[in-house]
Amino acid sequence: MASSTLPILMVLVIAAVVFPVKTSGKNDVLDIAEANGAKEFSALARKSPYLKKLLESSAQSNGLTVFAFTDSAYASSPAAFKEFINSTDGLRFGIEYHVSLGLTTSKDLRNNLLLTSVFPSPMGGSSLPPQFIRINFYTLPNSEGELNSVQTVTATGAPIIHPDLQASNGIVHIIDKVMFPIPMGVNMPDFLKKDPRFSLLFSFLTKANLTGALATDPSKPLTIFAPNDAAFKKLPKAVVAKLANVTFLQEVLEYHVVNAALYAAGLYDNQKLAPLAGGTILVLIGPGGVFVDNEQVIQTDTTVVNGVIHEVSGVLIPPAK
Numbered sequence: 001m002a003s004s005t006l007p008i009l010m011v012l013v014i015a016a017v018v019f020p021v022k023t024s025g026k027n028d029v030l031d032i033a034e035a036n037g038a039k040e041f042s043a044l045a046r047k048s049p050y051l052k053k054l055l056e057s058s059a060q061s062n063g064l065t066v067f068a069f070t071d072s073a074y075a076s077s078p079a080a081f082k083e084f085i086n087s088t089d090g091l092r093f094g095i096e097y098h099v100s101l102g103l104t105t106s107k108d109l110r111n112n113l114l115l116t117s118v119f120p121s122p123m124g125g126s127s128l129p130p131q132f133i134r135i136n137f138y139t140l141p142n143s144e145g146e147l148n149s150v151q152t153v154t155a156t157g158a159p160i161i162h163p164d165l166q167a168s169n170g171i172v173h174i175i176d177k178v179m180f181p182i183p184m185g186v187n188m189p190d191f192l193k194k195d196p197r198f199s200l201l202f203s204f205l206t207k208a209n210l211t212g213a214l215a216t217d218p219s220k221p222l223t224i225f226a227p228n229d230a231a232f233k234k235l236p237k238a239v240v241a242k243l244a245n246v247t248f249l250q251e252v253l254e255y256h257v258v259n260a261a262l263y264a265a266g267l268y269d270n271q272k273l274a275p276l277a278g279g280t281i282l283v284l285i286g287p288g289g290v291f292v293d294n295e296q297v298i299q300t301d302t303t304v305v306n307g308v309i310h311e312v313s314g315v316l317i318p319p320a321k
Contacts, residue, residue: 027167027168028055028056028057028058028167028168028169028170029055029064029066029068029167029169029170029171029172030042030045030046030052030055030056031167032165032166032167032172033066033068033165033172033174036068036162036165036172036174037070037071037072037162037174038068038069038070038071038172038174039071040069040071040074040075041068041069041070041071041074041095041098042068044085044091044094044095045095047091048088048091048092048095050092050121051092051095051096051099054099054118055099055169056169057169058168058169062101062102062103063102063103063169063170063171064099064100064101064102064103064169064170064171065099065100065101065102065103065104065115065170065171065172065173066098066099066100066170066171066172066173067098067099067100067133067155067158067160067173067175067179068098068172068173068174068175069098069158069174069175069176069177069178069179070161070174070175070176072176073158073175073176073177073178074178077177077178077180078178078180080180080181081094081178081180084180092121093119093120093182094180094182096117096118096119096120096121097117097118097119097131097133097179097182098117098133098179099117099118099119100115100116100117100118100133101116101118103170103171104171105163105164105171106153106160106163106164106173109135109137109153110135110137111135111136111137112134112135112136112219112221112261113134113135114132114133114134114135114218114219115132115133115135115155116130116131116132116133117130117131117132117133119131119182128184128185129185131182131183131184131185132183132218132305133155133156133179134155134156134221134261134303135153135154135155136153136154136157136261136263136265136266137151137152137153138151138152138153138154138263138265138266139151140152140266140268141268152265152266154263154265154266155173155175155179156179156183156263156301156303157177157179157263157264157265157300157301157303157308158175158176158177158178158179158265159175159176159177159265160173160174160175161174161175161176162174177265179303181302181303182303183303183304183305185305186304186305187214187215187216187304187305187306188214188215188216188222188224188304188306188307188309189202189205189211189212189214189215190215190304191302191304191309192205192214192226192309196229197228197229197311198226198227198228198229198311199229200227200229200232200233201226201227201228201229201232204232204243204249204253205253207246207249208246208249208250208253209246209250210250210253210254214257214306215306216306216307217306218305218306220259220306221260221261221306221307221308222257222258222259222260222261222306222307222308223257223258223260223261223262223307223308223309223310224256224257224258224307224308224309224310225256225257225258225281225292225295225297225310225312225316226256226309226310226311226312227256227295227312227313227314227315227316228298228311228312228313230313231295231312231313231314231315232315234314235315239315239317250277251277251318252277252315252316252317252318253277254275254276254277255275255276255277255279255281255316255317255318256275256312256316257275257276257277258273258274258275258276258281259274259276261307261308262308263300263301263308264290264297264300264301264310267283267285267290268283268285269283269284269285269286270282270283270284271283273292275318277318278318279318279319281293281316292310292312292316293316294314295312295313295314295315295316296312296313296314297310297311297312297313298311298312298313299311
């Protein structure tokens, strides 16, 4: 496999879905985050006057739930995230998305639960609708490859590694990944239409009359392994010719879609996924990165309101039936 900058995926080993609750005295959520490996998160929040006031205040009658990324997660976050939070609004938006009003403990979590984030806050004057933090539960194999013994719980794809840290004004869940890119309130086909990386994919989806099928309700999420334009341009001429057949085109496109919100944290080596077209997509993970049917995943975990998009470097062709 070719080399990649993507790290080997890490997972959270949990004995049960119900996490132990840790108490912490009278400190606010930023104090608790700072004391539990999320110093950078707390420092960034305190740079924004709005967030500093919100997260240090006890004025919220129902409390706050904070998903605070670790210092190591910040250090390994995409350059695009660090550039994004360089501006005043970007800093505020980036941290706001990690906060939800009200108390949500681990006992309240369930697969595909949608928590309303603080982003976009009213003071931003944004016309964006409320943005959601999606909770997912994944069952993963242990070191011997046995399933059903390891579980990870994620918030918009970020594994929760230290849950239920109680603060004077809320609760903190420590996550080991920055939740970025921030979802902007669009569904899967609308995102693909607007992103120039996927202009050919969107045109093929339109030709195959599949854009409506990808605009599912948020409660019925999908995952698409989305080939970029370069992937389509390197297809052999014989395959391109076959794509003129709408039935074959639909089959190829549906082979890229899985009926679930499947973030990178839910992928594992030698995993077999069931795409909408039928058959099996094989996931391989190693030092070279993440591959699906031998095509490299070059960007993971783009969140849309009804699921997840992973950019891939090649078009997946289903085996002949």
